[in-house]
Amino acid sequence: MSSEAERTSSRRRFLQYALYGAGGLCVGSVTVLGNPEDVPQVPSIEDLHAFEWGFLVDTTRCIGCGSCVRACKLENHVPETYFRTWVERYEIDEDETITVDSPDGALESFKANSVQTKKVVKAFFVPKLCNHCVNSACTQVCPVGASYHTPDGVVLVDQDHCVGCGYCVQACPYGSRYIDHEKGVADKCTLCYHRIHKGLSPACVDACPREARLHGNLKDPKSRIRAVLHERRYSLLKPDMGTNPKCYYIGLDMEVK
Amino acid sequence: MEGFVFPNETHVTWSVMIVMYPYITGLVAGAFIVSSLYHVFGFEQLRQIGRFSLVSAFFFLLFAPVPLLNHLGRPERAFNIMITPNFRSAMSGFGFVYAIYTGIVFLEIWFHYRADFIDRWNRAKGLPRKLYYLLLLGGTTRTPETDRVDHAIVKTLAGVGIPIALVLHGYVGFLFGSIKANPWWSTPLMFIIFICSALVSGVSVLIFLFQFVTWLRRIPVDQAALDTLARFLWGFMIVAVSLELMEILSVAYEQTARWAVLKDLINGRLWFTYVILQILICSLVPFLLLAVRNLFRLPTRVGNFLIFISAGLLLLQVLLMRWNVVIGGQLLSKSYRGFTSYLPGIWDKEGLFVAALILIIPFLLLREFDRLFPFFTTPTREITQM
Structure with missing residues (x-):
């Protein structure tokens, strides 16, 4: 060479x-x-089993401002005309007639009810979201197992696996699910799963100016949600469905379904 | 929209496609049971219509999943239902039941027509001969013994097929009946009602086609077969309609909260399609016509005309029943305080044109099959030994 x-x-x-x-x-x-x-840390199953996420809504505190709905829409890019959370308004007039509405899910709060001409004797707001039921009907009916429970008690949809049949939408007694027509798959409240494991609150909880919403670990005896549940009287939506919701309501009127 | 519906309920999730699906599987199950009446239960007078109903069942069966695929948000993932089935879900059984049933019907047709294929193979030349050879999988021997074996296999498959046909369709009813969130669907009777209405639609479609084709071709109708089918139709429709009405009656009588909701649905959104069309026009009228036909002596032409009208109305009745169940249940809000509305578009992806197409194509295929293997002429072969 x-x-x-x-x-x-x-x-x-x-x-x-x-x-x-x-x-x-x-x-x-x-x-x-x-x-x-910045380095993503994947929690182990054992870590996740230390949690059982629950949600609490104090209807007596809600003022129907719709901040939660806006926050959720922004945080989760919820498609137009669908809602992961919404607020309902109940008005009972002097004739005991009940009027319920939720214009655009209360995205822009509420205006004076134009239908209502009688004197309103009782009125209240009820925020709604996925109940993350223990015995959820939606996960039961999913034919491909795309809807599932996380080990820490949150009901999620694997959108890479969902076929978009809509059976879960039919099975949910609370109207919490919808088909995202752009993606062709089921979608719903995730309890802001991407936030709660960083120690943050769900976007709706953060946005509520009245602390009408609270999330927390039901397995932790020292958690605030446990303390409030021990102190206050609460109710569930459609308990007869046997779904065992983990969204607890304080001051829930019997008219709310 | 009327009253208050949850914000996510303004869109009806299951479109007219999901109306077509139980309608088509109903036709399948009904037609198959008719073919089994001859093959298994020995109704000799249904001999001619036996193979016709079997092939009809097959072509409808081929198109049963089409509306489902058209409706799925991600049809390319359809096989997930068999790859990762969640057996807690009633729906997860679909792929398996459907596959097994299609296999059974296909095999039954194959064994049924095997002797015909051999005859054709003997007479054919060139490419058709090769195709028949392929279709026969090389087995071209025909003896009285092979005919006997073929017949025995057909009989066995028809027998095994009956429970599976009922499962396929009963399961569709169960899909709806097991949805506790929906007071219009949730009833254990739903799957029985679906099976009975499937029998009604299956017999109706066969009578309708049978009479239509014989009229079109100016050939004499097989009166014994028609009379038998008409009697079955009358019986099946009485059971189906009674069950459905008994269900409503018992809910109404119990006066629970469920009735408070359903009352408004029946008297409101469903008044026309359910009460007027489905019950009064399409159930009561054919019931009376068939009663007159079956109880009184009428001139044959008049009697056959009554059967024809009844079959047509009952075909419509079952379609309306599917509509009123599938769409009706979704019009009712889970807030129990209001109703949404739904009208399918004509040219939409899940619209009326596509629905009509899905329903018509099996008939066209049946027509083509009839060109190759005529249903309503003297059979090309006789089973030499039974």
């Missing part, structure tokens, strides 16, 4: 090593200097 060729070959080897070295430095520095919080 000529000395010229030898020199070219060693130069090539040098450049190769330099490249590997630089690459290694880059990767190493990211690991060492990068923010450890």
Whole structure:
């Protein structure tokens, strides 16, 4: 081999090593200097079993401002005309006639009811969302197992597996599910699963100016949700359905279904 | 919209496609049971219509999943139902029941027509001969013994097919009847009602086609077969309609909260399609016509005309029943305080044109099959030994 060729070959080897070295430095520095919080940590099943997420709605505190609905829409990119959470308004007039409405899910709050001409003797707001039932009808009927319970008690939809048959939409007694027609799959409230495991609250809970919504770990005896449930009298939506909802309602009127 | 419906309920999730699905499976189950009346239960007078009903069942069966696929949000994932079935779900059985049943009907037809295929193979030349050879899987021997074995296999398959046909359709009823969230659907009677109405629609479609084709071709109708079918139709429709009305009657009599909701649905949104069309016109009228036909001596032409009108009305009755169940149940809000509305578009992906197409294509296929293997002429072969 000529000395010229030898020199070219060693130069090539040098450049190769330099490249590997630089690459290694880059990767190493990211690991060492990068923010450890950015590295996703997947909790183990055992970690998740320490939680049982529940939700509490204090209807006596809700003022129907619709902040929760707006926050949810923004946070979760909920498709137009569908809702992961909404607020209902109940008005009972002097003739004991009940009027219920939820214009656009209360996305823009409520205006004075134009239908109502009689004197209103009783009125209240009821926020609604997925009840994350223990014995959920939606997960039972899903033919492909795309709707499921997480180990920490949240009902989710695997949208990469869902076939979009709509059976879960029919089975949910609370009207909490819908078919996202753009994706062709079922969609619903996730209890902001992407937030609660970072120690954050669901978007609707954060946005509520009246603390009418509360989420928490039902397995933790020291959690606030447990304390409130021990202190106050609460009710469930459609308990006769046997779904065992984990969304508890304080001050729920019998007219609310 | 009327009253208050939950915000997610303004769209009806299950369209007219899901009306077509139980309608078509009903035709399948009904037609298959008729073929079994001859093959298994020995109703010799249904001999001619036996194979016709079997092939009809097969072509309807081929199209039963089409409306479902058209409705799925992600049809490319349809096989997930068999790859990762959730057996807690009533729906997860569909793929398996459907596959087994299609296999049975296909095999039954194959064994039924095997002797015909052999005859054709003997007479054919060139490519058709090769195709028949392929269709016969190379088995071209025909002896009285093979005919006997074929017949025995057909009989066995027809027998095994009966419970599976009932499961296929009863299960569709169960899909609706088991939805506790919906007071219009949730009843254990639903699957029995579905099976009975399937029998009504299956017999109706056979009578309707049978009479239509014989009229079109100016050939004499097989009166014994028609009379037998007409009697079955009358019986089946009495059971189906009575069950359905008894269900409503008992809910009404119990006066529970459920009735408070259903009363408004029946008197409101469903008044025309359920009370007027389904019950008064399409159930009561054929009941009376068939009663007159079966109880009194009438000139044959008049009697046959009454049967024809009854079959047509009952075909419509079952279609209306499917509509009133599937769509009616969804019009009712789960808030129990209001009703939404639904009218399918004509040219939509899940509209009326596509629905009509899905229903018509099996008839066209049946027509083509009849060109190859005529149903209503003297059979090309006799089973030499039974």
